[in-house]
Amino acid sequence: LAKTTQPISMDSYEGQEVNITCSHNNIATNDYITWYQQFPSQGPRFIIQGYKTKVTNEVASLFIPADRKSSTLSLPRVSLSDTAVYYCLVGDMRSSNTGKLIFGQGTTLQVKP
Amino acid sequence: GAVVSQHPSWVICKSGTSVKIECRSLDFQATTMFWYRQFPKQSLMLMATSNEGSKATYEQGVEKDKFLINHASLTLSTLTVTSAHPEDSSFYICSAFSYEQFFGPGTRLTVL
Numbered sequence: 001l002a003k004t005t006q007p008i009s010m011d012s013y014e015g016q017e018v019n020i021t022c023s024h025n026n027i028a029t030n031d032y033i034t035w036y037q038q039f040p041s042q043g044p045r046f047i048i049q050g051y052k053t054k055v056t057n058e059v060a061s062l063f064i065p066a067d068r069k070s071s072t073l074s075l076p077r078v079s080l081s082d083t084a085v086y087y088c089l090v091g092d093m094r095s096s097n098t099g100k101l102i103f104g105q106g107t108t109l110q111v112k113p
Numbered sequence: 114g115a116v117v118s119q120h121p122s123w124v125i126c127k128s129g130t131s132v133k134i135e136c137r138s139l140d141f142q143a144t145t146m147f148w149y150r151q152f153p154k155q156s157l158m159l160m161a162t163s164n165e166g167s168k169a170t171y172e173q174g175v176e177k178d179k180f181l182i183n184h185a186s187l188t189l190s191t192l193t194v195t196s197a198h199p200e201d202s203s204f205y206i207c208s209a210f211s212y213e214q215f216f217g218p219g220t221r222l223t224v225l
Contacts, residue, residue, distance in 0.1 A: 034213070036216075041204065041219065041221065042218060042219060043117075043119075043206045043208075043216035043217050043218045043219045044157070044206075044216045045216070046213065046215070046216075049213065087156070087157075100147060100159060100162055101147075101159070101208075101214060102159060103149075103156045103157040103158070103159070104156060105156050106156055
């Protein structure tokens with residue numbers, strides 16, 4: 001399973017764009033990149049998933065370079081409610097045998113007013 | 114979207130007792146469910162992989178006799194913490210797999 005490395009913490013202000021980069025040098029061909037958000041005392045919540053290039057949904061964008069050894073989660077115009085821990089994970093989502101996810105330390109994002 | 118529930122959401126028990134936590138996929142079937150444990154200010158730690166109709170696969174360092182997992186149907190997996198001790202106090206989270214993982218809301222276990 002590919003190991004991921006993220007910054008431990010980040011600070012931002014309301015209305016700013018936040019970019020969190022994750023390194024996954026040993027990503028396998030079949031691995032997808034998935035980002036989760038977790039608030040205290042809650043289960044992780046799916047944000048976005050991608051395999052290559054760029055993926056965008058209503059809450060975030062995910063940028064993946066051609067070599068797929070890193071990825072960047074982009075949160076546009078953050079608000080105080082975006083204060084949470086963000087996890088980057090890689091794994092083969094097509095198979096339950098290999099789909100288990102190993103969580104790294106995550107990035108604690110603190111949004112200030 | 115896919116919903117996973119856990120019951121109870123929190124539980125307090127005395128040391129030495131056993132506690133059962135249920136994980137249900139409400140609107141989809143999951144052949145595989147995962148159980149995680151999370152201590153304060155730490156990341157989620159995978160405990161075991163539960164496959165319907167077969168024995169669970171435990172991660173290294175997780176005592177299978179202490180953390181009993183049963184996956185009796187495609188929508189239900191249970192985790193039983195046997196002879197619980199204060200060090201077992203933690204936040205237990207399950208997830209159900211259906212081409213991606215859907216996480217439950219977690220169960221806060223406090224052992225006195």
